Amino acid sequence: MKKIYMDHVATNPLHPEVLDAMMPYFKEEYGNPLSLYEAGMNARNAIENARESTASLIHAKSREIIFTASGAESNNFALKGIAYALQNKGKHLIVSKMEHHSVLNTARFLEKQGFAVTYLPLDKYGLVNPADVEKAITDETILISIIHASPEIGTIQPINEIGQIARGKGILMHTDSVSSVGNIPVDVDSLNVDLMSFAAHQFYGPKGAGALYIKEGTRVVPLIYGGIQENGRRAGTENVPAIVGMGKAAELATRDLQKRIDHVKPFRDSIIEHALNIENLFLTGHSEQRLPGHASFIVDFIEGEAMLMLLAGKGIACASGSACSSRALKASPVLISIGIPAHQAQGSVVFTIGEDTSQEDIDYFNETFQAVIKRLREISPFTKGWEGTEDSACTVKK
Amino acid sequence: MKKIYMDHVATNPLHPEVLDAMMPYFKEEYGNPLSLYEAGMNARNAIENARESTASLIHAKSREIIFTASGAESNNFALKGIAYALQNKGKHLIVSKMEHHSVLNTARFLEKQGFAVTYLPLDKYGLVNPADVEKAITDETILISIIHASPEIGTIQPINEIGQIARGKGILMHTDSVSSVGNIPVDVDSLNVDLMSFAAHQFYGPKGAGALYIKEGTRVVPLIYGGIQENGRRAGTENVPAIVGMGKAAELATRDLQKRIDHVKPFRDSIIEHALNIENLFLTGHSEQRLPGHASFIVDFIEGEAMLMLLAGKGIACASGSACSSRALKASPVLISIGIPAHQAQGSVVFTIGEDTSQEDIDYFNETFQAVIKRLREISPFTKGWEGTEDSACTVKK
Amino acid sequence: MYSEKVMDHFTNPRNVGEMADADGVGTEGNPVCGDMMKIFIKVKDDKITEAKFQTFGCGAAIAVSSIVTEMAQGLTLDEALKITKASLAEALDGLPPQKMHCSNLGADALRKAIEDYKSKQGK
Amino acid sequence: MYSEKVMDHFTNPRNVGEMADADGVGTEGNPVCGDMMKIFIKVKDDKITEAKFQTFGCGAAIAVSSIVTEMAQGLTLDEALKITKASLAEALDGLPPQKMHCSNLGADALRKAIEDYKSKQGK
């Protein structure tokens, strides 16, 4: 059976060159990077080279990069690290309703510890209005954290504008760039941010490697205390192979970024164009300001998990924001925040493509997607409208 | 040149079988373990199998294992996770002066957040006196955290006795078993602990994989918030290859534990016996209650880093607790806590061996160690005593 | 995640479609919650002679709908009323825990269809 | 971490040992802090004709001791007093930052040895 991986926004295959770069650090170079003997020193040099490449990808200085184990860790580190560092200055944070759980749930934890958090609304395309950011700022505000690009609806936020507002007010700005770094050009300076989270598995690097960019001179309290690894800011014996892999992946992403964008964008456009020919189907997120390999839809009258399963049966791996496809059994809060009613949010489906995607895959996909929708609509009690749908809140039945 | 790795307590080479087990998850099985399609489901199954093997190694249930990225993360998670979960019950923690930085520095962070911490003293062998634990307990005590075995002096603490005291008082008990799990038999039930940290790279598993054992029914607040990975207790896209590697390493450790102990113990004894023939040299830590592959000494009149460097020149990789060999430029607090004067602590040297160590290695080592000491003593101004040494505290000169 | 039986009933659902001349119709669930099931039955001599369904929902919901219509056919109304969430899950060789309750509306929809038939009969 | 020059002076230190008939002796550092350096000099016509050392300390401390004795030989006392931490580090092709100040006691020990010589001469 054909296998087409269309869940690149969740995670990515490892680039073969990345794995090659990692291998020696699984084999000969196992020494502790802190140690004084040879194997340890080789490991330390490898880490510093990786830091250099990783910094280059986002146009940062290498000492501004702290390696972590995941995007989620970087987000937790950024929010708690700034909150605890600046709690004497103020106890107010601003985030958006588009944030990933790793930002949202950290914000909720901080609320329990006495911080106040403003959750900014989204427009129907998922955009945060910079004017709303400005209005939300108080004397107590110590951090603004806005996601760069949504993995669910693909929309890219105007981070540079928001960062400018933050900078104007002397407030630190963090962006969760996990789904953008490696997929679109990212420059920490032109984005006007002080902290940025990203993860290697989003650009053909290994799982288990993430980074937090911390602008020089910014004080953060560690999330993981311990030894003096990462300049005392993130403890734990370094995961040398993963860090080396992140460095290599960053190097490849820097080199190939435009090529990758040019490769996926026409495919994404073809998916969207073909899909929009289907009745009662619409695009979610912004049509222009969106990730180049990201196509996301609401398909009326059928449910996302069922689409996923039928597509999986045809070899196509993808994602959905429907309640049934999430283990929490709740429709994606982002879909609700951009004004999609809960019953329509059930029909969410997300396709994300990558450098391994071919024209043949796209042709096969366009055909199959249409067939799957047709099939599920034959089973559905709805055909022309949502007759009989109660507009009540749905509590999960247990 | 001969290469003898004698820093096993810092980190270990990957077992070739472990790497073999990991490889498919770098290649074909890259899917997101949370997803519904096939590659994702294979990854999920692999994680659950690894959880089972990892649990077996410490005689726990598999749902009591949370995967993390390092021993340091597990320690941070345990202390902060319990502190925040039980802060309404009390705000006092008990640790020992033998703790790893990842426990000590987390304890200091918690002190800044309003918690009180008692640091228990050590006797001259490094042992914590269970009676001291009992005395330190107050109505406010919510957690006792004592390291299982010292990576610096090899001493193994009477965790089961301390755990019994904790249990008798209804107080949670955590042990940092990073340097013991995989090296000695460890059973969470007979140790009477509620939480236990450990790391795969200590038993021939990969860097980037750690675990926290959390006894069923124990509530902890996450350290890394986000998605529902690890049952909502530790977020981040799972590092599938590392987790699979930890599972395989745990399986091998369970199988080979006694064989490994029988292999290293006579070598350790040979190192100690030969070393003790040298004048003005003594063993640090307990002679019986110590890690089977761990030999640590104070060599009078010479300095640890110089020993390390000369030994490295002879192909022998080892560690020291001297000020100059640490980047913090401070002699090991553990050495000071067991009553070793600062000038003697400078002569600390630690040798830890493993399953790759051979009789030939030990013979070469015993000879070389003696020669290195002789050589450095020829350079030293001290020969028979510490004449002229001021017993003043030393502040790092900057 | 799903048993082979679930996958079979999901990918090849039995008895799909509207029944214009149904003797009883039962609807359960709400698309807001992700699942809605509509069951149509034909009844003769207190026995279900035919059952069909239309379902909006996930894989489990569709498989449950398929199997409940299959199981109901040929049963007396009293026998059909004994079909439960548990017996449907069992017939499908099990359902994942989170699907056990949220997408397993078949027994309820069938009961409603039977009640509808009975009320139409004035019983 | 260390330059080749440091490694060379550390593994083959020049001028090691006590000098029973030294004209000046200088001691700097404290083993409590990890480094102690003792420098012995012989002086003739205001020139250092011979220098030796004994050092307790790390690799950098030993290398610094070795090079300072090598450099001092043949210098006038005034020239020798111009030796600094920086010039020693430079002669060793650099020292790691954390070693730059804490193990680089050579210039101070040499200065003390020269002072010792001068005070003995009653100068």
Ligand SMILES: Cc1ncc(COP(=O)(O)O)c(C=O)c1O
């Ligand atoms: C006793 C102990 N605890 C914690 C750690 C930290 O573990 P890791 O380096 O995996 O973060 C170590 C380091 O090896 C250790 O020896």
Ligand SMILES: Cc1ncc(COP(=O)(O)O)c(C=O)c1O
């Ligand atoms: C926008 C965003 N932030 C954070 C994360 C979490 O990253 P990780 O899974 O590497 O922890 C993700 C997940 O892919 C993401 O898409």
